[in-house]
Each structure stands twice: as structure tokens, then as C-alpha cells.
Amino acid sequence: MADECDVLIIGAGPAGLMLGCWLARTGVKARIIDQRATKITRGHADGVQCRTIEIFQSFGMAERIQRGANELSEVVFYNPDEDGNLVPTSRIPDTEPDTSRFRHSVLNQGRIEDFLIDCMKTGGLAVERSMSPLSLEYNDSPTESHPVTVKIEHLVPVEDSSDPTSGLYRSNILSDEEFNRSRLRGGKVENIKAKYVVGCDGARSWTRKQLGYSLEGDSANIYWGVMDARPITNLPDIRVKVVLHSANAGSLMIVPRERNLVRFYIQLGTLQPGEKIDVSAQSPEKIIESARKILAPYTLECPEVEWWSVYEIGQRICKTVSFKNRVFLAGDAFHTHSPKGGQGMNVSMMDSYNLGWKLAACAKGLTSPSILDTYGQERVEVARQLIEFDHKFSRLFSGKPAVAESEGVSMEEFQALWVRMGKWTSGTAVKYDPSLIMTASSPTKTALAQNVIIGSHFESQMVVCYADAHATQFADRLVSNGRWRLIVFAGNMEDENQRQRFNHLCNQLMHADESPIKKYTPPSADLNSFIEVLTLTSSPRRVLSYSAFPELARPFVGKFRYPTYDQIFSDEVSYLDGGGMAYSGYGVDPDGPGCVVLVRPDQFIADVLGFEQCVENLAVFFDGFMIKAN
């Protein structure tokens, strides 16, 4: 007898765990399996982008990252001068000002996975370890509710005798046979039937192979070492990020980490076509020796190495990420590249963050499966941009610098690329194209809210909560719980005409038959459970009492119909924490007609609407994919 679940996640790395968080939060019946007996505890990815921390905030986890991580403030470029001596040539901020309310930070992947695992646990979902899939079958029958069957084998965990400081066991320099050596087969076998299966099983994805899909792109010709250590050095910039090109000995990157650790990325050598790296010849001593040569005349001792590994650089992508909208790939399973840009873990989590709410809505029968098409449309384009960036970045990073008249990579070109891509590498520059769940922009929409970009994520501004006078980051209200949001820029409540227009809009949204709130909120559910209205006035709180707002703006919820206090805000200066700049920040006229911003459950802006025709336009939008509850 097969066990049934809505979603089976294969692989509990960052992508799988982020998906698990969504499904646990939205009450979807999911299982998440991983072939490893234990989770990773050290090394691997460590860069956490601003946008990733914003998403962690929406799950209530950002504070844990901030407490444990090291925030990066500065990047220093070291290049050879005309005589070949290494000198710092420029310093720039690590995160461009006004990128996000959070800063680029570094913390090891194991801790980040801990936070995601704890978050999943609050929704009753836990990773099932030492489990590996054997086969995947798809039943095409239209009456089959759980069409994907995966046969799973419970592995017998192997005593792990490997050196805990070595990350070679997961490196891409291993052959498949070497990689699979630690999996001992022969345990119990079970069948899991699922509505949806998501392969978050990394660069060697078993799921991808079952679908017959493959990664395409460049094969590697350069290999790098990576090491986490507490170094002793006379390089003065060891506690800021350093990007260093030596004249003749190669390049390295230094990233200062939590607990006084330092991450080194060190160029080790080049490979001829078809040449394999000798795994047995790799060691931390060899990596340190290469680092010394690149850093000379600066000195380097590393008495304590916490973790090290060796990897090849290659940019590869699988352009098809779903099979019949029932089986999906996320994360490294469909894009791989060099780790130095600090992108892989972040982009992987953003893949499944994009997919999670859509799968949850489909699994519950709330939306048409056609919204799942947008997963590939949106994320393959991001992966393509990532590969393009990484290709340029790696070529310039690994190239020999042009010194004096000699041929080589232009350091000016490299630094210009770094600066130009700053917003992109923070994760905040992602913009999705128009689709079933994303409208096209127009001059009329732009005129309503000049800095609110359809297709981009909703940025934060400090606002003041009507009910308790607390200053709050507006985007903190975009909690990841599956709800859509209507952000109503209500305007000046001192203006009687504007107040009436706002009240009329709320009335229409709540009572008009075609309003998606009326149509798709189940009669027994809270008024804000499908679409939550967040109101921001340009006038101060004293102008209008909280209780004078219409019910839609401050709905009563739960069995006892408790009042809500966290949906109405003012753009006034707070007592202690600033504010008063939200209307200008979003580019909305504080004395104008106001507007409505439709935000998806993943914080992306789907539309900007005027008050008039708002309900009609929303009706057309949501009727395109919502399913009415019986």
C-alpha cells in the first residue's frame, strides 16, 4: 500500500528545505527525503544575499541570521602595480546603499539549513534521512489524483569514517561512482504516491536523470580550492572582503566569516580538455601553499583549518524544469556555476520560494495548474542570467591581469563588472516578465506609483502602525503564508472626497459580486485569508481614528472575531525611528488619487491599479486562474 502525499521533495539542501518551509506554513501534506544520514555542519555555501534575508524575515528567521552571521561592509581590490607588487587599488561598499534594509552577510550553510529545518518543524514537517529514490513513474490517467509514484529505499547508514574537515566528498571533481560510494543499499522499500514531486537533489540530480533531462553548457578548465580557516597574516585587510589578482601566481578571494573564520577561494590550476583532477593529490596543505604564492610578499599561516574542498568551474543549465507540471527541478538540479559569486544557495532557495506557494495553491485545489507554467518561465530566465554573469565573472577572475604593457585581463573591466552587478548579486534586481500572474506595465500604471515596478519585489519603507504607534518596516507585513496582498495607498484622509473614494473602494472589494475577495474567500474563512488589504495613508494618524476605517481594512478574524490591529499604517514620522518617506519612496503623490498595488504571496508586484475599475481589473486577473470553492 503506497503512502499518499501532496508534494514529495527529493533532497534536503537549501532548495528542498525552503520548499518545505512554504508547504509546512501553508498546511500542505508533504514529505521531504534525503539520502544523507546527517546534515552538513561546516563549510559549503556561506554568502547570504540581502534579498534572501528579506525572505527569511517573511518566515520569521532573519534575526537568527543577523545574530550568527558576519555582515560584510567593504570590498578591497588588490592588483599588481607596474612592478608587479600587490597593492590595494580601490575600496567599495559591499552592499550598495539603499539596496535593502538588510546587508549582505556570511554564515555557513549548515546553520542556514538549521533555521529552515526549525521553521519547517513549526508546521510539522521533518526531513526523513537515509532515504534514496529507486524509480519514478507517472500515471497519465485524468482520474488519478496522485499521478507520480516514487519507489524509495531506506538506506542502511554507513559509518562515516571520512575526515570531517574535508568537503571533497561532495565536490564536483568526484566521479558519480566515487560520489555514491557512501550509500549502502539494502534497506526497506516503500512507494510514495504524490500529486507533485520536486527534485531538489543537487547538481547530480537523480530526478533530472529520471526525466531524461540534462545540463548543458561549458565544461570546466580551471579548478579552485576553498578553505575555512583562522589565518595568521600580515595582510592588513583580512577582516574585509578581498578580491586579489597576483601578477603571475593566480587569483584569490578572501571573505571574513563569523567566529573569526576566513573563507579563502584559491585558484589552483588549469586542466586540459578531458583531463581529470587527481582527487588523492588534493589536501589543505596544497591549498595553503598556493595561497601563500598568490599572496606573497604577505605571509600566511593557517594552524586551524575548519573545512576545505576543491571544485571545478563550469556553467551549466537545464532549460526544462518541469514534466507535465507534476515533476519539477529546483536549485543546483538545474543550474550549476562557480561558488565565488555567492549565488548558488541563494538562487536555489529563490527557485523553490517561487514554486512553493504555487504548488500549495494547486495542491489545495484553489488555482488552476496553469500557474505552474510560470515557475519555469520565471526561474529559467534567472538561471540564464546567473550563468551569463558567472561566465563573465569567472573568466575575469581567473585570468592573468594585464600589468604595464603585458597582455591579460583588464582589472578596470573586472571592477566595473563587479560594481555594475552589485544590485544583481544582492538578489534584489530580479524582475519577472508578464504572465498569467503578472500584468504588463503601462505609463498609466507608472504614473500612479513611479517607483513601484511591476515584476519586481515590493520594497520596504518605514511606516507607522495606526493601532499601536509602532514604527515598522512595511515589507515585514508581507509574511509568507500564501496570502495575496492589496496595498492600498489611501492618500490624504483629511480630504473628504478622497476618504469617500477610499471607503467606496473598500465597500466594492468586500461586497461586489465580481470582487475576487467576495468570490474566492471561502464563506467560513477569515476576510483576509485569501487577499489581505494593507492600507497606508499619507495623512497622520490623528486625522482619522482607527475605528473609523472600513471593516475590510481592519477585519475581524477567528472563531471569536478578534479585531486585527496590523493592517493600517500612516506615512508619518514615528516618535523614535524615523519614517515619513514612504509615499515619496514609492513615488505616490500624497495628495493625489491614491492607488492599489497587488502583491503576490512571494512579494512580487503583480499590478498597480487606480481606485476606479480596480475591482473589475482584479476580477479579470484572478478569474484567469482561480478555482471557485463549492
Ligand code: FAD
Ligand atoms: P544541494 O545543496 O546540493 O542539496 C541537494 C540535497 O539533495 C543534498 O542534501 C543531497 O544529499 C540530496 N540528494 C542528492 N541526491 C539525492 C538522491 N538521489 N536522493 C535523496 N537525496 C539526494 N552558494 C551561495 O549562494 N553562496 C555562497 O557563498 C556559496 N559558496 C559555495 C562554496 C562552496 C565551496 C560550494 C561547494 C558551493 C557554494 N555555493 C554557494 C553553492 C551552494 O552550495 C549550492 O548552490 C546550494 O547548496 C544548492 O542548493 P540545492 O539545495 O539546490 O542543492
